[in-house]
Amino acid sequence: MKLKQLESMLGQLQQFSNPKVELEQYPTGPHIASRMLYTAENSFGDVSNKIVADFGCGCGTLGAAASLMGAEQVIGIDIDSESLEIASLNAEDLELDINFIQCDIRNLVWRGPIVDTAVMNPPFGNSNKRCRHGFSFSSTKDCFSISLFITQDLNKRGKVASFDSSRL
Amino acid sequence: MRLFTHNMLSSNIKGVANGFPLRIEVDQVVEKQVDFNPDFLQNMFPKLEWKALVDAARTMGYTELPEEADSSMLESEDFLRKLHHALLELHLEEGDLVCPETGRKFPVNKGIPNMLLHEDEV
Numbered sequence: 001m002k003l004k005q006l007e008s009m010l011g012q013l014q015q016f017s018n019p020k021v022e023l024e025q026y027p028t029g030p031h032i033a034s035r036m037l038y039t040a041e042n043s044f045g046d047v048s049n050k051i052v053a054d055f056g057c058g059c060g061t062l063g064a065a066a067s068l069m070g071a072e073q074v075i076g077i078d079i080d081s082e083s084l085e086i087a088s089l090n091a092e093d094l095e096l097d098i099n100f101i102q103c104d105i106r107n108l109v110w111r112g113p114i115v116d117t118a119v120m121n122p123p124f125g126n127s128n129k130r131c132r133h134g135f136s137f138s139s140t141k142d143c144f145s146i147s148l149f150i151t152q153d154l155n156k157r158g159k160v161a162s163f164d165s166s167r168l
Numbered sequence: 169m170r171l172f173t174h175n176m177l178s179s180n181i182k183g184v185a186n187g188f189p190l191r192i193e194v195d196q197v198v199e200k201q202v203d204f205n206p207d208f209l210q211n212m213f214p215k216l217e218w219k220a221l222v223d224a225a226r227t228m229g230y231t232e233l234p235e236e237a238d239s240s241m242l243e244s245e246d247f248l249r250k251l252h253h254a255l256l257e258l259h260l261e262e263g264d265l266v267c268p269e270t271g272r273k274f275p276v277n278k279g280i281p282n283m284l285l286h287e288d289e290v
Binding site for chain 2: 049072073075079081084085088097099100101102103104107108109110111112113114
């Protein structure tokens, strides 16, 4: 898929109608989401044929982008049922098969290392400091880094690389 | 919820040592066809907990999976098709996931499992 195509498909997605400030719900725009997943695939080979998790998926933009870039399975996880409802409608609109789980990411327990790649646009703790602890992997010194990739075993051997939007 | 998801989810209640596999209680199962991809299944097979998958598929009414499986079976298309169906095409649309240790139920509505915990379970 070409970058422009990806961006235009993500542009059709529905975003939060009433964002919840306490959960730091802000939309992930099609411009950044498309570039993030396009780069993850074309520079790092982290998406196609992989199992991709979208932590704090919100309306599901990053997960949808991963699916469009050829991820074999995508798992979107969010604490908020309204977000998941929008995310599943979005997936349906684009005819994507995405798995969703409602869970607080702090309490998510997986049996073992199954996910290859995680993508997220997490709460950075700007309006709610508790959120920052929620995404402990996201406590990067650069709050403006737009996303983080975690590959390999997410629980134990997770390799974290921050990814600065200004370099895109 | 696909059995793919079920095969990786554990009960997340504080203090639970053996939270896997979650028992399934079925209200409604739906089947959705997806493209058959043998490469994915072959890569996925070593990561699966086979018994949990077989039991879950049975609970959902699909009894074609063999009790035991090893990697030599991955050469059989017939086997891969069955695995494909069980893992990716069966969905628990409505029902519950039950913690094997505490019996606590996690509801599944519209295909989405709700693993949110109460305050005293965190």
